[in-house]
Ligand code: ES4
């Protein structure tokens with residue numbers, strides 16, 4: 500299809516990517532062997548066969564278990580470098596990645612080990628290809644706010660290399676209001692905040708993320724469409740929504756891609772764009788997401804260009820750098 504070439508050729512940015520979600524089964528087995536860990540799967544094929552999720556939690560259980568193979572700084576470097584190579588091949592020129600330090604510190608891995616491994620790969624991508632990046636430290640919402648404060652304390656020596664804060668993990672039952680004081684502290688540090696909201700949780704959680712956490716982007720936000728007043732507000736404020744279509748299908752937020760509201764979101768004037776979320780688990784990287792949406796929704800070239808433009812607008816690149824790509 501002619502638009503598929505456009506998708507491949509456009510310089511792109513990715514704004515919603517969990518680095519732990521780029522752990523491909525092949526690397527998971529290689530790191531398990533390197534670290535003397537036995538995985539509860541006989542081989543790569545049986546691990547992949549387990550990637551048949553019924554909801555967000557069933558995915559998270561596997562994602563946190565898989566992250567257990569990440570132990571040394573080199574492991575975090577190898578993970579990040581593998582993603583960056585794929586991103587570069589995909590035409591991504593700028594990427595803003597989440598990492599979940601609590602997933603690792605809870606297992607006795609030092610914050611520094613995680614941070615240095617990821618950062619070194621990000622620096623190399625910039626030196627090698629001029630690929631720019633931002634690093635977003637994300638809090639796990641199934642844990643307590645107190646636990647979040649503790650990991651923030653551990654992050655303090657590395658804040659010069661952290662560009663913002665996020666909120667992820669099990670959404671239902673863990674509303675943004677649970678983290679109001681933690682995010683107030685993050686804002687005092689003068690770094691931007693984002694939050695997953697309206698993925699499985701209701702539109703009211705999106706309102707809470709805006710009003711109580713004062714986020715500058717909403718991650719997912721697809722359930723915002725259930726509240727017309729909220730849609731109006733998001734459009735009026737040009738509040739970005741980092742939509743992840745293949746993720747939404749794998750986690751059964753929508754039955755299939757032809758039912759995905761991506762086009763409706765653009766038509767409502769929302770600053771929505773396409774992202775890959777956890778590409779190793781959800782069956783595709785950014786290019787794959789765009790191609791799949793193009794096919795399922797018959798997106799036109801104008802819509803593809805709008806999605807990519809929205810992504811640059813919503814990025815944390817400096818205005819001059821954004822202008823270079825427009
Ligand atoms: C996540 Cl898809 C998704 N939703 C919430 N938290 C997450 N962490 C990693 N992937």
Ligand code: ZN
Pocket residue numbers: 515517667695718776
């Ligand atoms: Zn996510």
